Amino acid sequence: ISMATQNRPKVYVTRRVPEIGLQILSPHCEISQWQSDDPVARHELLKNVSGKDALFCLLTDKIDKEVLEQAGPSLRVIGTMSVGYEHIDLEECKRRNISVGFTPDVLTNATAELTVALLLATSRRLKEGIQAVADGSWGTWKPSWLCGSGLDGSTVGIVGLGRIGLAVAKRLSPFGVSKFLYYGRTEKETAKDIGAEFVSFDSLLEKSDFVLGCCSLTEDNKELFNKTAFQKMKKTAVFINTSRGGLVNQTDLYAALSTGQIAAAGLDVTSPEPLPIDNPLLTLHNCVILPHIGSATEKARSAMSEVTAKNILSFLKGQDMPSKLI
Ligand code: DGY
DSSP states (O other): OOOOGGGOOEEEEOSOOOHHHHHHHTTTSEEEEOOSSSOOOHHHHHHHHTTOSEEEEOTTSOBOHHHHHHHOTTOOEEEESSSOOTTBOHHHHHHTTOEEEOOOSTTHHHHHHHHHHHHHHHHTTHHHHHHHHHHTOOOSOOTTTTOOOOSTTOEEEEEOOSHHHHHHHHHHGGGTOOEEEEESSSOOGGGGGGTOEEOOHHHHHHHOSEEEEOSOOOSTTTTOBSHHHHHHSOTTOEEEEOSOGGGBOHHHHHHHHHTTSSSEEEESOOSSSSOOTTOGGGGOTTEEEOOSOTTOSHHHHHHHHHHHHHHHHHHHTTSOOSSBOO
16 A cells, blocks of 8 residues: 555544544544544444545444445455454454454553452442442441451452453452462463462352453353352352453343342443443442443553554554554
8 A cells, every 4th residue: 555645545533532543643644533532323434434444443333244345445454442352343354354453451551450449449348438428328437337358368260361360460469369260261371470270160250259350252251250150159259340241141240249149249341331320230239330441541542542553554554563463
């Protein structure tokens, strides 16, 4: 693809994104952009992707066969401003010889930090405490009021010891966690860094005080956390999910939380997003729900925009992408 000014590659950007990404692309590309903080409507996406060489998209954009078809043969590269990629039909991209870049690493620390925040918020019952202060039910200091389990001496089970799972464990160690267990497709060399033990899914559920969903969502692990899984967990266990809502059967989670099958849950992701305000999970005092803000630091979001733009530009220049998925 020629980078000459008169024939610059066309990039469609599906949202307002941190400026750095546009600064990287604009000297070399002709950019058109959906000028909103809200997702581009499907029909707008289909219309605007047509004839583009590159697509800068987000996790809210479903990039399926229809979009690729509509884009036409000029589309050679997609950069998603996310580490997750279940919104992109990779098989279809492969078939069409379209390369895809994503943004691992740059959001690991931010997401790991928020995961720790959820462990603390749930195990130390922050939601109930904040509520009690606000509604006047904070009485005198009471020895057994709002006592939680805390992290000291606990066993933490991580489902998916990838970049984020490992970063979470490293941050949790200083809190006095006594044992890390993990489960996933393969054993990880990096587990040695934190002395984590590879166990079966069932064993992880049975032994952990905290069960953490840190894996990516695939066809195989949809609703992995369901009734059967919650039944195997300790009654005192806390379930945390900062990866994708699709990992959880939310009806089963509600049942587990409301009947005391497990003690609490902390979720940064739900299905759907946003979670409708009449969802029963929102009525529970032992369920902390955040609006998918794992990577929401200025630093991480800016780096995500930067890496996405660099992925696209590198490809267009015939160079290796900094973070290539396919
Ligand atoms: C991702 O990148 O996939 C996260 O869900 C949002 O940062």
